[in-house]
Every structure is written in C-alpha cells, then in structure tokens.
Amino acid sequence: MEEENPEMRPQCRSCDSFNDVEALHCYQCGSTLADVGGGPGNQSSRSKKWLPWLLPSGIALWIFSEFKFEPQGPGPEDRITPESKRPGSENKRLFRNPEIDPDPSDVALVDRALELSSPQDLRLVWGWLESIDPAEIRLDVSAVAVTDQGWVLIPRKSLLGSDTVTFRKGRAGESSIAGGIFRIGDPVGLWQMTPPPEGSSLQLMAYDPQLPLTVLRPGSPAEDWFIETSLQAVGSFLFSAGEVVSGGGALVQEGALVGWLIPQEEPDSQRNSQSIQGAWFWNGASGEELISQASLGDFQRAEFIGGVVEGYRSIFDDQLDDLEALSVLESARLRTPRLKDSDIPDPYLRNPLIQKVRERLSRGLGVNPSGYFWSLTSDSMMWLEDGVSTALWLTLALESQEVESMRVAIQTGGWLLDRWSGDDWSRCEKLIPQLWISVIELLRKQGDLTGVDRWIREARPQFPENESIRLLDAERLLELGQLSECEAALSIPVSRTDLRAVRESLLERLRIERSIEGRILVRFTPGSPVIEAVANIGGLPVQFLVDTGASATSIPMSVAEQLGFVIDSRTPRRRIRTASDEFLAPVVNLPQVNLEGATVSGIQATILDLPGQPGVGLLGLDFLGRFRLDIDVERGWLLLEPR
Numbered sequence: 245m246e247e248e249n250p251e252m253r254p255q256c257r258s259c260d261s262f263n264d265v266e267a268l269h270c271y272q273c274g275s276t277l278a279d280v281g282g283g284p285g286n287q288s289s290r291s292k293k294w295l296p297w298l299l300p301s302g303i304a305l306w307i308f309s310e311f312k313f314e315p316q317g318p319g320p321e322d323r324i325t326p327e328s329k330r331p332g333s334e335n336k337r338l339f340r341n342p343e344i345d346p347d348p349s350d351v352a353l354v355d356r357a358l359e360l361s362s363p364q365d366l367r368l369v370w371g372w373l374e375s376i377d378p379a380e381i382r383l384d385v386s387a388v389a390v391t392d393q394g395w396v397l398i399p400r401k402s403l404l405g406s407d408t409v410t411f412r413k414g415r416a417g418e419s420s421i422a423g424g425i426f427r428i429g430d431p432v433g434l435w436q437m438t439p440p441p442e443g444s445s446l447q448l449m450a451y452d453p454q455l456p457l458t459v460l461r462p463g464s465p466a467e468d469w470f471i472e473t474s475l476q477a478v479g480s481f482l483f484s485a486g487e488v489v490s491g492g493g494a495l496v497q498e499g500a501l502v503g504w505l506i507p508q509e510e511p512d513s514q515r516n517s518q519s520i521q522g523a524w525f526w527n528g529a530s531g532e533e534l535i536s537q538a539s540l541g542d543f544q545r546a547e548f549i550g551g552v553v554e555g556y557r558s559i560f561d562d563q564l565d566d567l568e569a570l571s572v573l574e575s576a577r578l579r580t581p582r583l584k585d586s587d588i589p590d591p592y593l594r595n596p597l598i599q600k601v602r603e604r605l606s607r608g609l610g611v612n613p614s615g616y617f618w619s620l621t622s623d624s625m626m627w628l629e630d631g632v633s634t635a636l637w638l639t640l641a642l643e644s645q646e647v648e649s650m651r652v653a654i655q656t657g658g659w660l661l662d663r664w665s666g667d668d669w670s671r672c673e674k675l676i677p678q679l680w681i682s683v684i685e686l687l688r689k690q691g692d693l694t695g696v697d698r699w700i701r702e703a704r705p706q707f708p709e710n711e712s713i714r715l716l717d718a719e720r721l722l723e724l725g726q727l728s729e730c731e732a733a734l735s736i737p738v739s740r741t742d743l744r745a746v747r748e749s750l751l752e753r754l755r756i757e758r759s760i761e762g763r764i765l766v767r768f769t770p771g772s773p774v775i776e777a778v779a780n781i782g783g784l785p786v787q788f789l790v791d792t793g794a795s796a797t798s799i800p801m802s803v804a805e806q807l808g809f810v811i812d813s814r815t816p817r818r819r820i821r822t823a824s825d826e827f828l829a830p831v832v833n834l835p836q837v838n839l840e841g842a843t844v845s846g847i848q849a850t851i852l853d854l855p856g857q858p859g860v861g862l863l864g865l866d867f868l869g870r871f872r873l874d875i876d877v878e879r880g881w882l883l884l885e886p887r
Contacts, residue, residue: 368494368501369445370462371413373398375406379561383589387462389494389504391448393531394419394440397481397504399520400431404548405557405589409540411437423536425528427479428546431520432506434480434528436536448531449500451482459505461493469495471523480528485519495523502526551582553592559600560591566604567612570619573601577627598630605636613643622656631668634660638675647686650679677707684716696720711738715746722750727757763874763885764842766790770880777882779863782807782835787860790882792873794864797834798852802859804832811851818850837867842884844870 369390375383384402390411403409411419419437426433457469475482495503503525528534538546548554555576559569590596608616617640625634634657641653657676661669680703687695700720703713714733721730731754738747768775768790775790786803796818804811809832817828830851837844844867854860874883 367444367446368460368496369413369441369443371411371441373402374410374412375402376408376410377405377557377560377589377591378407379557379563381560381591383591387492389460389492389501390419390437390441390445391501391531392440392445393448393534394422394437395448395531395534396435396437397432397506397524397526398424398435399506400426400429400433400547401587401589403433403540403543404583404587405544405554405592406540409435411441413441413443421540423539424543425480425534425537426543430479432478432481432524433543434526434534436534446494446496446499446501448526448534449497449502450527450530451495451502451525452497455497457502458496459493460496461491466496469523475525477527480526482525482527483520484523484525485521495525548582550579552576552579553583553588555579556597557592559597559604566607567615567619570601570604570616573624573627574621577624598628598633601628601630601633602636605633605640608640609636609643613640614646614649617641617644617649617653622652625656626660629660629664631664631666631670631672634669635671635675638672638679642675642679642682645682645686647683650683650686654679654683677703677710677713680707681712681716684713693723697724711740711743714738715743715750718750722753722757725757727754727761730754760881760883763883764840764871766840766882766884768880768882770878772877772880775875775882777839777863780838788863789854789857789860790863790868792865792868794862795866796850797837797847797862797864797866798829798850798854799832799834799861800853800859801851803861804830804851807832807835809851820850820852839863839867839884842871842886 370387371390372385373388373396374385377383383404383406386402388396388398388411390396394411396411398409409421419439419441422436422438424433424435426435453475457471458466459469460466471484473484475484477483491505491507493505494501495505503523505523506520508521556573558564558572561569605616605620608619617637620637625637628634638653638657641649644650654676657672657679661672661676680699684696684699684703687693687699697720700713700717703710704717707713714736715738718730718733721727721733730750734747734751734754738744766775766777768777777788777790778785779788780786781799781803784803784806786799799807801811811830815830815832818831820827820829831848832851834847834849835845837847847866849861852862854862868884871884871886874885875881876883
C-alpha cells in the first residue's frame with residue numbers, strides 16, 4: 245500500500261499535527277478536524293449529516309462552552325469533539341463519537357465557544373467536570389458553570405473515590421481542583437478550579453432573597469426564576485428542595501452568580517439516595533473573599549478512604565494482578581462501611597463489582613486453579629453471595645484436585661445453598677456432588693481407604709439419588725466384603741449411559757466374590773509362573789515367593805534381624821542341600837504369619853538368603869499345607885480355603 249501524501253492529510257489547527265484522511269478528530273490533542281481542508285477526511289459534510297439529529301435530541305442543552313446571552317437565541321453551530329480516551333483503557337472511553345455511535349443519552353463535547361448575549365451583557369463559562377479514580381475509571385461527568393475565579397458547586401457523590409477532578413472547556417485546556425469548602429456528610433460543596441478557566445465569567449456572590457433571579461442555561465436565552473418553596477440551610481448553602489429541575493443551570497442576581505440548579509437523576513437510577521435535585525444558593529462570602537479550606541485529598545480522607553468501598557475498588561484496577569486484586573476482598577469486607585449504598589459511585593456498585601470478580605476468577609480456570617481458589621476465602625464468597633461467582637470458585641476447587649480445597653468448597657457451597665437458590669445457583673447445586681466424588685476418588689488413589697469410607701458414608705444420605713455416589717458406595721461395600729449390601733446397591737439400574745459400564749463391572753466383581761466366598765484370594769500377576777505375595781510376620785510386611793514344591797518356609801537374614809532374632813552358636817541348624825552345595829542354616833520360630841487373612845502359627849523358618857533376590861523369603865508347604873489350594877494362572881488368583 246502506498247504511503248499517503250502528507251499534504252492531502254488534514255492538519256490540526258490547534259497543534260499542527262497531521263492526521264489520517266478518514267480522521268474526524270486530531271489524534272494528538274483531540275480537536276475537531278472540521279473545516280480543515282483535504283479530501284474525504286474533511287469532517288464538514290459528516291457534521292452536517294448529524295446536525296438535524298443532534299439538536300432536537302437535547303444534547304445541545306448540555307454542551308460546554310463560554311456563553312454570552314442575547315435575546316435572539318443560539319449562536320454558531322455546535323460541533324462534536326473526539327471521544328476522550330485514556331491510553332490502554334478501551335472500555336473506559338468518556339464520550340461517544342456520534343459519527344460512529346450516536347446515542348442521545350451520552351454527553352457531547354463542543355470544541356468552539358457558543359456565545360449568547362442579553363441586555364445585561366452577562367457572560368458565563370460552561371464546561372465539563374470530570375472525576376477519575378486511581379485506576380482511571382470515570383466516576384462522574386457533568387456540565388457545570390464556573391465563576392470568574394474558578395468556583396463551582398460539586399455534589400459530594402461526584403467526588404467520592406476520585407483521584408483527579410478536571411474542568412474542560414473546549415480548546416481552552418483543563419483546570420483541576422485546587423481546594424474547596426465542604427462539611428463532612430453535606431451533599432454538596434464549593435470547590436475552586438485552577439487555573440481559572442479562560443474567558444470572562446461571573447463573580448460568585450451570596451444570594452439575596454430581595455433581588456430577582458435569572459437562570460442561565462447552556463444554549464438557551466436567560467429566563468426569570470421564581471422560588472416556590474422554602475429554603476433549607478445546608479452548610480454554606482441554601483437549598484430549595486421542591487424545585488423541579490429538568491436541566492442544569494446557573495442562577496444570577498445583578499450580574500453575579502449566586503447558585504446552581506441540579507437536575508433530576510437519570511430515570512434508570514434505582515437507588516434511594518438523598519435527593520439533591522433543586523436550586524442551591526451560595527450563602528457565604530463573595531468570590532474575592534473566599535479561601536479554600538481543604539484539598540481533594542482532605543475530602544477523600546474524611547469521606548472515603550478507609551471504608552469498605554475504598555478497600556475493594558482495587559478489584560477494578562486492570563493494572564493489578566488477578567490474584568492480588570481478588571485477595572483484597574477479604575480485608576475490604578472487614579472495614580467500616582463509610583458510605584451508604586445510595587452514595588456508592590456507580591462504577592463501584594454491587595453489580596459491577598461482582599462482574600469484575602467473575603471476570604478475574606474465570607481467568608484462573610485451567611491456568612492456576614488452586615492459586616485463584618485460595619485468593620478468595622470462604623468468608624469472601626459468603627459476603628459476595630453471588631451464584632455465578634460461587635460456581636466459578638467451586639470449579640476452581642474441582643480443577644485443583646486438592647482434598648483441602650474441595651473440602652472448603654463443599655462446606656462453603658453447602659452453606660450458601662442453604663440460604664440462596666434460583667437460576668444463578670443451579671450450577672452450584674450440580675458442582676457440590678461432583679466435588680464429593682472427586683474427593684473420594686482422590687483419596688482412593690492416595691490409598692486412604694479410611695477416608696474413602698468416611699466420605700462415602702457421609703455422602704450417601706446427602707445425595708441419595710446421585711448414581712455416581714451410589715456406585716462408589718457399592719464398590720466400598722464390595723471391598724469390605726459386605727456382599728449382600730453391595731448387591732442391594734447394585735440392584736438399582738442407572739440412567740446415565742456413562743455409568744452403565746461401571747455398574748456392570750461391579751456386578752462382575754460381585755459375582756466373582758460370591759464364587760470365592762469363604763476362601764481367601766491372593767492376587768498375583770496374571771500369566772506369571774511365579775507367585776509373589778506379601779505376608780505379615782509379627783507386624784512386619786515381608787515379600788515372599790509362593791513355592792508349593794518347598795517343604796519349609798525361609799526368611800532372609802535381614803528380616804530375621806528386623807524381627808529381633810540373635811543368631812549364635814546355640815541357634816538350631818537345619819541341613820540344606822542344593823544342586824551344588826550342602827550346608828547348615830539357622831532355624832527360628834516365627835510369630836504368627838498372615839497372608840491376606842490366612843493365618844498360621846508355630847512355623848519354623850530357615851534363615852536363608854535366596855540367590856539374586858535379597859530381602860525375599862520363600863513360603864513353603866509348612867504354611868500352604870494348612871489350606872486347600874486353587875491356582876488360576878490366567879486370572880492371577882491363588883485361592884486358599886482352610887482345611
């Protein structure tokens with residue numbers, strides 16, 4: 245692809261940067277590229293295409309600019325600035341581009357001042373006030389009027405949790421909070437932006453009930469305003485709560501700003517918050533005499549820092565590792581709840597919080613399930629009380645294949661299911677028995693038969709209809725030799741196709757056990773001509789070769805020493821003949837010998853080390869002769885029946 249000719253690319257009039265031909269706004273400073281010459285990227289035609297849609301929508305009532313009021317109405321045509329977007333924050337864009345995503349409910353920025361004039365030649369600076377938290381999440385944005393010295397009314401809720409608060413007026417740059425005047429818990433405060441926004445504006449003065457009021461709104465001529473309700477003193481303000489305010493505005497007396505109108509909250513707000521809709525009148529010193537009393541940091545320390553919400557908001561910080569972000573919930577929930585539910589900033593509400601927890605938990609599946617599971621405690625899951633998050637957490641425990649993880653998950657999941665139900669919890673109901681089954685199977689692999697027995701016996705009454713647990717119980721009964729109980733458990737057919745083969749395998753094992761009932765089964769490698777078995781002598785397991793051609797049992801010297809035998813000149817001897825040699829070997833009286841439940845006492849064993857097989861003894865007819873023998877080499881069975 246050929247490189248574009250820079251002379252054909254639109255150049256920004258604000259910063260002189262060249263932009264792509266199709267660009268609507270400067271990528272460097274964000275200024276509109278309208279009326280900048282050059283080809284198909286020129287925005288003029290595109291802006292005109294949207295103008296009939298934008299103005300009737302009411303967005304023009306919320307644009308920020310400098311206003312000079314005149315009776316004849318609006319000034320030059322509104323133009324849309326680019327969406328504000330922070331690097332690496334694709335999901336945190338501040339404003340939409342109506343060319344791409346027209347939405348009349350969103351805020352539009354204006355890059356050129358609109359001026360309307362009145363006979364009093366009133367001038368008032370309007371702009372956008374924006375609150376951003378440390379993770380660069382936008383907490384609030386609203387249109388405001390600012391006085392000549394940068395004073396502006398800001399609702400308390402708009403500041404809670406904010407790290408930076410800026411005022412933007414077209415291309416005039418940004419101002420930030422220098423300080424303010426507030427009282428802890430008051431719904432509004434007076435704050436000063438620095439440097440004061442460019443453009444001549446009105447001075448702040450105290451409200452005088454004897455003087456007439458004028459309301460100035462963005463994009464509208466001045467109107468008379470009449471107070472129809474009583475005023476309530478709130479800190480340094482007087483509040484008229486009964487006013488029905490459909491849009492923001494500024495209240496003016498004799499060429500000075502004396503108050504602000506706060507409109508009604510959006511209709512989709514479902515929280516019962518303290519209403520601040522109405523007219524707020526300044527009741528303190530004039531703007532020239534005002535001095536800031538506190539910083540934004542002072543406000544946060546007094547109203548926000550140290551509370552529950554401040555504790556868990558790091559869960560929203562995409563710069564934090566998942567495990568670190570998830571672990572904060574445990575410490576956060578123990579904090580003092582400093583905010584009412586109605587005061588929590590919208591991005592930190594329960595639904596966004598839970599959605600972020602789900603997102604982070606899901607990334608642990610198949611990657612580090614154990615680490616992600618333990619990043620949240622059972623107390624945190626109880627605090628969240630969310631079925632989808634709980635299901636993800638239980639799945640992490642299942643994938644971890646750790647007995648302790650699954651045990652905690654079972655306990656917590658069961659407790660939550662006792663309190664909550666519904667579609668969001670249906671997945672949890674299915675996961676709990678799966679966790680029980682996984683614990684049982686894991687304990688079986690680890691050889692913890694006692695644990696297997698305990699978990700199965702506890703699971704059966706809790707999940708009487710669960711077919712997998714019923715088959716595990718049948719296997720347990722079979723291994724314990726409780727054949728009748730096993731037969732009863734297997735008598736019930738299973739509906740799951742994948743379990744039918746398991747049931748048939750257990751039924752076959754049951755038939756075999758019935759066929760050898762009353763006999764002792766010693767298993768060895770099927771098809772092997774050599775029978776190896778482990779017998780217990782005085783509590784010591786000893787490896788033996790089963791030899792029906794040997795008349796006597798023998799043990800190696802190492803086993804004799806472990807059993808505590810002292811071999812000396814007084815130890816009896818037995819003559820041993822081999823193909824190439826003849827010698828006397830020591831003889832000892834063994835304690836009881838136990839082979840899979842077949843026990844024999846009073847055996848005299850020869851101490852003999854078998855060539856090439858250290859530590860291995862020989863089990864002869866002095867033991868085997870006490871039983872009827874049935875050897876099935878194909879199956880690898882040695883059956884012993886007491887005579």
